[in-house]
Amino acid sequence: MINTRLNEQDPEVFRLVEKETERQNQNAEMIASENFASRAVMEAMGSSLTNKYAEGLPGKRYYGGCKFVDVVEDLARDRAKSLFGAEWVNVQPHSGAQANAAVYLAFMKPGEKLLGFDLSHGGHLTHGSPVNFSGIMHEAHFYGVEKETGRLDMNRIRDKAKQVKPKMISIGASAYTRDFDYEAFRDIADETGAFLWMDMAHTAGLIAARLLNDPIPWAHVITTTTHKTLRGPRGGMILVGRDKENTLGVVAPKSGRVKNWSEVLDSAVFPGTQGGPLMHVIAAKAVAFGEALQPDFKTYQKQVIRNAKAMGAAFVEMGYNLVSGGTDNHLLLIDLRNKNLTGKTAEQILGRAEITVNKNMVPFDTESPFVTSGIRLGTPALTTRGMKEPEFEYLAKLINKVLSAPEDDTIHLGVAQEVKELCERFPLYDAAVV
Ligand SMILES: Cc1ncc(COP(=O)(O)O)c(C=O)c1O
The missing domain is CATH 3.40.640.10 (Type I PLP-dependent aspartate aminotransferase-like (Major domain))
Structure with a gap:
């Protein structure tokens, strides 16, 4: 544990910040609206x-x-x-x-x-x-x-x-x-x-x-x-x-x-x-x-799209229905109706496996916004960590493993371990960000 003013003055809040940093480090963050800001931005x-x-x-x-x-x-x-x-x-x-x-x-x-x-x-x-x-x-x-x-x-x-x-x-x-x-x-x-x-x-x-x-x-x-x-x-x-x-x-x-x-x-x-x-x-x-404004930002954004396309193709190959059939940008919307799963269940079991996504309505959805028939996946955050097409294809397989066994906690926890090992290969923050 590092020593900071926050740690000295308010260890209760500090520990929560530390826990959240740990969660971000060890989790496959696939919420399409999230990203990891740089240390300079946070400072x-x-x-x-x-x-x-x-x-x-x-x-x-x-x-x-x-x-x-x-x-x-x-x-x-x-x-x-x-x-x-x-x-x-x-x-x-x-x-x-x-x-x-x-x-x-x-x-x-x-x-x-x-x-x-x-x-x-x-x-x-x-x-x-x-x-x-x-x-x-x-x-x-x-x-x-x-x-x-x-x-x-x-x-x-x-x-x-x-x-x-x-x-x-x-x-x-x-x-x-x-x-x-x-x-x-x-x-x-x-x-x-x-x-x-x-x-x-x-x-x-x-x-x-x-x-x-x-x-x-x-x-x-x-x-x-x-x-x-x-x-x-x-x-x-x-x-x-x-x-x-x-x-x-x-x-x-x-x-x-x-x-x-x-x-x-x-x-x-x-x-x-x-x-x-x-x-x-x-x-x-x-x-x-x-x-x-730096040239490497364009390289990053190109990779964001490449990763989304690679992951999309991997899902299509495994029989998933992508709304519009694929993607031009950073996100995928999967209609889970042919897999007999709701978005709510998928979000929950993927959460057990340390993969964070959000349930999402799909066009002409028959479920309520609290349940939904789909999940939304985004590539910006994990691309910031340095992950490329092979990692996103691997993650698609891990997601499929979880969604194919919705009741099997042993599989979910096994995938969680695989996600942790993957994340360790792409370090994010080295200490609590305060
Ligand atoms: C298209 C669009 N507009 C506006 C917002 C709202 O942004 P904020 O959450 O910063 O208020 C969002 C957030 O997800 C969004 O997706």
Whole structure:
């Protein structure tokens, strides 16, 4: 055990941090929305910047003493802009859901219509779900994937948009394994007079590495998390790609002045939906964007996709049904109905075997969201540890071993040992991360 201030002062919390680090070290982490941030990112998050109030923006704060955090926030903004080729960013949203809340506040009035990607087909809660503010405050309509292909059909989405006439169309997903046709979405948005919003929370790292289609030139506004494929601290961000014709101009109610997106979005973050920004997290975002600008980030992201494709092919060979038949990105969605298993059971027994996945609805699911018919697997975290195609193919076999013997605890515990040995070959953190 290492000696730290935390250990000396509060051994109870320290031991829990230590246990969690041990769990992350010894476990095959396959939750698609998780990743392992670098030590440098975590050090910035654990820094003195947590003490600083800095409401406002660099150079325009409501508090004194901001001369250093101003530079930090400018660094984060400049790095994010060059990483994504964006004209404008706001790095203050505390999370992905907060970034999305600011987009709604900026562009939608209560009761106006949204056309979003159906949650049960891969979308996200904040895209109009009736249990989320987005669906409670607005009239949400949905598009989904086709039953036969598991993919979006742009003609069907166009028809739906013409019928609904939404104020805003959202793109982006938590469990969609294929890429989006942003140009076609923009065409539909222009034809129907809607704003186009892309939530790239899951795929931001792959987009930054230019391995997937780029939404920046097409969507009016883009939101993301910074902690999934982007591998930064837990947080959110809003970007605007282009506003050349000021088609995005919004008229200020009192003065009648045409405001641009940046003004509207900045004030939707603060004071609209948040108070003081988390400057320690913004520093960690700057560090993560700096990492993502290095050439080896692209190598990492390429491997993330290669690993997902290799694992997908291994599952198909073993008779598993992948929604859409495979993947273009970092995740796989397995429909377990032909294996007579629910997502809930699969998540539980894989957990016994030290493989962490999450149960997930599949399109046209017949089970409830608490049970589900599928599991979602992601490759970003284990790829960060250095695992490549052979390890992911081996893990697919281990998963199959567990799922083929749902009642056999001896097999589950045997697999847990194999997972532990695999993880030991790809060390993560050498001590409790504090
Ligand atoms: C597409 C999408 N948007 C938004 C979010 C919300 O992000 P956060 O958990 O940081 O609020 C998620 C999280 O999984 C997501 O997948």
